[in-house]
Amino acid sequence: MMPLRKRLSRGLGAVLCLVFVVHWFAADWVIRTVAEKQIANRLADDGYSLMETLAAGEDDSVTFNGLRISSVYSRPLSGHYYQIKVDARVYPSPSLLDFPLQTMAMGPEQSRIYHLSGPEQRPLLVLGLGMVRYGHRINISVAEDLSAVDHDITAIRMAYFGLSLTILLCALLLLGWDIRRSLLPVISVGGELEQVSSGRRQRIDPDVPAEIVPLVLEINRLLELVVRRLRQSRTAIGNLAHALKRPVAILYSMTAESALQDHPELRRQLRVQSEIIHRCIERELKRARIAGDPHVATVFNPRTELFALKKILRSLYSEKPLDIQITAPDRRIRFDREDIMELAGNLLDNACKWARQRIDVELEYTDTLLIRIADDGPGCDEADAGSLIRRGKRLDESVQGHGLGLSIVWDIVNTYQGRLNVGRSKSLGGFLVTVELPLH
Numbered sequence: 001m002m003p004l005r006k007r008l009s010r011g012l013g014a015v016l017c018l019v020f021v022v023h024w025f026a027a028d029w030v031i032r033t034v035a036e037k038q039i040a041n042r043l044a045d046d047g048y049s050l051m052e053t054l055a056a057g058e059d060d061s062v063t064f065n066g067l068r069i070s071s072v073y074s075r076p077l078s079g080h081y082y083q084i085k086v087d088a089r090v091y092p093s094p095s096l097l098d099f100p101l102q103t104m105a106m107g108p109e110q111s112r113i114y115h116l117s118g119p120e121q122r123p124l125l126v127l128g129l130g131m132v133r134y135g136h137r138i139n140i141s142v143a144e145d146l147s148a149v150d151h152d153i154t155a156i157r158m159a160y161f162g163l164s165l166t167i168l169l170c171a172l173l174l175l176g177w178d179i180r181r182s183l184l185p186v187i188s189v190g191g192e193l194e195q196v197s198s199g200r201r202q203r204i205d206p207d208v209p210a211e212i213v214p215l216v217l218e219i220n221r222l223l224e225l226v227v228r229r230l231r232q233s234r235t236a237i238g239n240l241a242h243a244l245k246r247p248v249a250i251l252y253s254m255t256a257e258s259a260l261q262d263h264p265e266l267r268r269q270l271r272v273q274s275e276i277i278h279r280c281i282e283r284e285l286k287r288a289r290i291a292g293d294p295h296v297a298t299v300f301n302p303r304t305e306l307f308a309l310k311k312i313l314r315s316l317y318s319e320k321p322l323d324i325q326i327t328a329p330d331r332r333i334r335f336d337r338e339d340i341m342e343l344a345g346n347l348l349d350n351a352c353k354w355a356r357q358r359i360d361v362e363l364e365y366t367d368t369l370l371i372r373i374a375d376d377g378p379g380c381d382e383a384d385a386g387s388l389i390r391r392g393k394r395l396d397e398s399v400q401g402h403g404l405g406l407s408i409v410w411d412i413v414n415t416y417q418g419r420l421n422v423g424r425s426k427s428l429g430g431f432l433v434t435v436e437l438p439l440h
Contacts, residue, residue, distance in 0.1 A: 008179050013172055020168045027164075028157055035149050036125055040113050043127035046070065047142040050082060056134040062086045066093065077119050079145030086136050103141040106130025115146075122147050185209050189216060196223065225336060228415050247273040300337035302328040302363045309345055317352045324348075328363040334439065335369055343412045344371060347433050350406070351375040358428055368418075371435040374425035379432075406433075413437065 053065040072080045073093045083101045084091040099119045110130040118124040124143040185208045195201040203220045310324045351359045354377035364370040413420045418437035425432035
């Protein structure tokens, strides 16, 4: 993929070039329009001067005095011309010589500016005036050669083109410098990521432009997630090692005995310890089944995931007629799927273990994530509930009952800086667990 700096430079450079072309054509049009407007004003002065010289003759004719306007109209091919048409009779200016000026007919009290081709095919700007005087239809046309103006406009155009091109080149250079300067924070973030990967930093500095603040915050959140995953993995491995250490040691010592056949008690203890190891392994496998896909996900649909978890648990506790009622929003929420599934899975596992028949699961998502799980089992009193959530020391996961899953749940809640409450359900009469996790 093309580097971002090159893409920005090409895109913005193309926009600047387009603006330059449009601006240059617009400026060229403005220059020509202003020049022709000035000529038209001068032509109007001469035309109205000719109009004021009109007079009625004795034979019902119309006369005019061309001497009252500039003498430039008398010099041959001077570039300044007029033509007066009275009814069908034409009176050209001396400067036209014998050139027939094809003017446009004007209605009474009309005026118009237009272009014509004059002597020697030179461009002319013409002002036409129409009127009725002394009972005659009169058209006065005053024209000026635009060749000299076009020469001046071309000189101005080229000078302005050179100036605009210089400004464009400076703007492109400034744009390239500004793009490089603007991308420095992104390059800095890349350097900080390299420092994170090498262990010299733990997070990225969020003091960056507003456009990449969400990116930096998301990266920092993912970095925290990686740390949390590592901590959870180490905790789980430690729990498993602690649970297997003593049974494995006993089995190892028993394997040194040479007279197992003569000692049935030793055989019985070996069987018991083997069953303990088996239960520990099965418990860790059950946690893995509850967590589901280990792929890290930053969002998940609670309704879809909880119903999938419900099917797994009903198959694990198929010997019970469990009625699991789930109330959860059917939309994606911004919480780590694996964390929430491990938390809800352990709570539901305990509920299935102790429930007689009914389990209610409620999940609400507003400013916080609120999870309530209640069952109709024996429950516990307030004193026992308080001991389950006290963290003076870590609960031993080898103990059967609600404390088994709550130890894992507490680790997740504590990582999110949330709250965990346990007690008795008023509706079902059994155990009630409430978890509240803030939205980071």
